[in-house]
Amino acid sequence: MKQAIVLFLVFYVFALLQMSFFVHLFPNGLVPNLIILSVVLLSIFERRGSYASFVAALFGGFLLDVFSGGVIGLWALGLGFASLLIKLILEDYVRFPILKKF
Amino acid sequence: MRNLILRRRFGILVLVILSFLSLNLISSQVREFATSISSPLQVSLWQAGKNISTFFGGGSLRTENEVLRQENFALLQKLISLQDVERENEELRRMLDLGLAEEFRMVMAEVIGKNLVEDVITIRGGQNQGIQKGMSVIASGTIAVGKVVESFSDHARVQLISADEARTDAQIAGTETTGVVRGAGGQKLMFDLVPQEDELGVGDMVVTSNLGGVFPKNLLIGEITEILKAGSDPFQKASVKPFFSLKSLETVFVITSLRP
Numbered sequence: 131m132k133q134a135i136v137l138f139l140v141f142y143v144f145a146l147l148q149m150s151f152f153v154h155l156f157p158n159g160l161v162p163n164l165i166i167l168s169v170v171l172l173s174i175f176e177r178r179g180s181y182a183s184f185v186a187a188l189f190g191g192f193l194l195d196v197f198s199g200g201v202i203g204l205w206a207l208g209l210g211f212a213s214l215l216i217k218l219i220l221e222d223y224v225r226f227p228i229l230k231k232f
Numbered sequence: 233m234r235n236l237i238l239r240r241r242f243g244i245l246v247l248v249i250l251s252f253l254s255l256n257l258i259s260s261q262v263r264e265f266a267t268s269i270s271s272p273l274q275v276s277l278w279q280a281g282k283n284i285s286t287f288f289g290g291g292s293l294r295t296e297n298e299v300l301r302q303e304n305f306a307l308l309q310k311l312i313s314l315q316d317v318e319r320e321n322e323e324l325r326r327m328l329d330l331g332l333a334e335e336f337r338m339v340m341a342e343v344i345g346k347n348l349v350e351d352v353i354t355i356r357g358g359q360n361q362g363i364q365k366g367m368s369v370i371a372s373g374t375i376a377v378g379k380v381v382e383s384f385s386d387h388a389r390v391q392l393i394s395a396d397e398a399r400t401d402a403q404i405a406g407t408e409t410t411g412v413v414r415g416a417g418g419q420k421l422m423f424d425l426v427p428q429e430d431e432l433g434v435g436d437m438v439v440t441s442n443l444g445g446v447f448p449k450n451l452l453i454g455e456i457t458e459i460l461k462a463g464s465d466p467f468q469k470a471s472v473k474p475f476f477s478l479k480s481l482e483t484v485f486v487i488t489s490l491r492p
Contacts, residue, residue: 142270146270146273146274146277147277149274150274150275150277150278150281151277151278151280151281152281153281154278154281154282154284154285155281155284155285188248192252195252196262196263196266197266201256202252202253202255202256202259202262203249203252203253203255203256206252207249207252210248
């Protein structure tokens with residue numbers, strides 16, 4: 131539960147950074163999407179059997195939905211699906227011996 | 233047991249999806265709430281980002297870039313205007329060379345609307361510029377175009393000589409052969425009411441005569457492309473290809489009066 135709250139807060143800060151801070155630092159509107167990057171990295175490096183990346187994807191996606199103006203749930207479910215897909219592929223075909231803390 | 237766990241996970245997933253979708257019913261409230269609690273932090277982050285980018289030069293460079301872009305657009309706009317003025321000057325010079333400006337008082341007007349179906353154009357220039365109903369309209373190169381059928385304060389409608397109802401007294405250049413040029417619509421002209429005994433040839437130039445009183449004499453109308461003779465008819469007629477092109481017509485001159 132504690133981990134979920136921390137994830138939500140971190141992603142909330144990421145969303146605000148993307149919208150308000152990075153827009154000044156990155157010219158031509160090419161701002162890195164920290165939430166997507168984090169979800170992808172979490173999905174790749176989390177240990178087997180953990181679903182933290184999936185929960186993170188739902189949180190992050192929800193925040194992107196709320197701040198984007200589109201249909202709520204589109205980003206959340208899309209990212210959640212992407213996270214599960216990455217995990218499925220990695221668990222069956224690839225092994226990373228590093229970062230087993232999550 | 234495994235089935236139970238799977239079913240539970242599936243149930244949770246469905247619940248999550250439904251929760252997200254149901255939030256769309258109150259999406260405006262959700263967004264308003266999120267924005268209101270985030271705005272103080274957002275403002276601070278916005279200001280911080282701005283300060284940092286200005287400190288490292290990115291901000292000032294961007295501002296300078298924006299100013300230069302604006303200047304570039306303004307100069308481009310000026311260039312286009314100058315090109316227009318140059319084109320207008322060229323047309324006026326051509327008219328002066330032809331001596332028409334000495335003979336008539338003319339008002340130059342820009343074409344701002346074309347009705348290709350009815351052969352009618354709208355020009356920028358009306359009663360405020362001295363343009364009245366019935367005045368003749370010509371194009372550069374002394375080409376007869378039409379006459380003003382309606383004049384408003386700053387605009388006027390010009391019926392082309394090729395419009396269905398248009399009639400223009402005309403003659404074959406350099407001869408005494410006279411007739412009437414009728415508009416046939418769609419930029420087509422017919423040289424009609426030419427006595428059978430008169431000689432007409434393909435390629436003959438049709439010009440205005442001063443019989444009708446609308447156009448001054450010898451303005452170019454078109455070139456004969458086909459002669460149509462019927463034995464029983466007392467008159468012969470011919471198809472005429474007009475010299476003006478409605479598609480490329482951009483500027484016209486309205487003859488307001490003869491110079492004293």
